[in-house]
Amino acid sequence: MGSPLLLAWQLDRSGVEGLNGVAVGDIDSYMDLRGSKLTRSSLKSTAERLRSLLRYLHRTARVAADLSPHIISPRLYAYEGVPSILERDQITAVLASTSMDATAAGLRDHAILQLLATYGLRAGEVRNMRIEDIDWRAEVVRVRHSKTQAYTLLPLMEPVGEAILTYLRSGRPATDAREIFIRTRAPFRKLDKLYSLVRRRLRDAGVKPLGKCGPHIFRHARATELLRAAVPKKVIGDLLGHRSTGSADPYLKLATEDLRAVALDVPGTEVLA
Missing domain, CATH: 1.20.50 (Pheromone ER-1)
Incomplete structure (x- = not known):
């Protein structure tokens, strides 16, 4: 431009x-x-x-x-921006608030938020998820990673499965579309985007994160939780569909307090009286 x-x-x-x-x-x-x-x-x-x-x-x-x-342009440094995240109690509050909405939109949004919070999926991976991607008997969900074009099979966690099933039975409009999550108004097709949906649900729950408040904030939170749990970056990358293990590096900044907690005292740094 x-x-x-x-x-x-x-x-x-x-x-x-x-x-x-x-x-x-x-x-x-x-x-x-x-x-x-x-x-x-x-x-x-x-x-x-x-x-x-x-x-x-x-x-x-x-x-x-x-x-x-x-023309002088600003110098950018790798990982200079710390991603915005939600803490676990904030995620719990958003899920609890949305679960109270029994409308078609509420059932849909609750299922979407469960997917975002549990697996840290990208918005496009949720929007493009199809009915056949859920294997109810094997209790597995297939995720098509939008960036790598690879597939990942993840265990269908109970809260996620229950939320999706409730939406399919009581909230999803009758349509030939194969995508799971559909607009609540005609024409009944897959959702165009999730940003406004997530922002509205955060606001309704009284959650005000610093920085951006779109669907990626749940992805940031999931990655940070896994890092704090000492999960290897390779495993995190496979789960989140990263192209390289380095993609998880920005989230290390978000675990600063955790890193400080395990820092070792350096000999010779004692304060002399």
């Missing part, structure tokens, strides 16, 4: 001929304008796209000088 917006911005300011006279000051003004509305990560992406645009404009003789070296 950065490149088209710059062109539109400059043309609006200076007309068709304005592109010829674009200068470093124009770029600075534009980046200052965009920077106030973007995260550091988005600003870095915008800067990279603008560099490409300015190199192209110079190469095609549309501007006299190559201005791309003048």
